[in-house]
Amino acid sequence: MVVTPHPDDAEFGVAGTVVRWTSEGREVVYVVATNGDKGSNDPDVRPEELAAIREQEQLAAAKLLGVREVIFLRHPDQSLEDTHEFRKEIVRLIRMYRPETIVTADLYRRRVWHRDHRITSQVTLDAVYPYARNSPSYPELLQEGLQPHSVKEVLLWGAEEPNYRTDITATFDTKIAALRCHKSQLSDNPSSRWPERLRERHQMLAEGEDYELAEAFYRIEIPW
Secondary structure, eight states: OEEESSTTHHHHHHHHHHHHHHHTTOOOEEEEEEOOTTOOOOTTSOHHHHHHHHHHHHHHHHHHHTOSEEEEEEEOTTOOOOOHHHHHHHHHHHHHHOOSEEEEEOSOOOSSOOHHHHHHHHHHHHHHTTGGGOTTSSHHHHHTTOOOOOOOEEEEETOSSOOEEEEOTTTHHHHHHHHHTOTTTSOOOGGGOHHHHHHHHHHHHTTTSSSSOEEEEEEEEOOO
16 A cells, blocks of 8 residues: 555655556555645646646556556645544555555655655554554444554655665656656656656665665564
């Protein structure tokens, strides 16, 4: 399960790994916390129009990566808070889909970091432990038939001190193709050079490994 703050964040953070997993037969589900309605400085684009566009872009990218399902929580951009209600949404989905691995943005990145990323990460980590696995937490979910579930590991993208890397050399082009689905966010102007810059970043993340390109994470094993 990939819990992403905004449409397109997952493609930047974990798309190369996602397409590896799906090609190996693993099922991946996306949970998109916000609707992306503030992801433009164009005064002629209304927030509700942008949200609809970005939802379709996310669906196209997920289809390209082989993602099984995309769940849109549709919170407005810049509105996320560490609340009982938001945490319950994530706990419900963990208990419904029962993932072994959850991937989300890193909570602990220092200095400048989008607040929606920090909140999404904090709420997701709290949902993983202890709420999703604890029977007394959210007893109304038990009444819905949603039994506790223990996630085995969490991967955090954007970590400043990663401890886990995956080889995306063979899947990097698919990652770029998925990012190109987010046309409202990424320019097709060759002068922007974003694909080249992204390749350089993933080369740097693979330094010391026996492959060319990597995605890097902070990996947390959940021991119980």
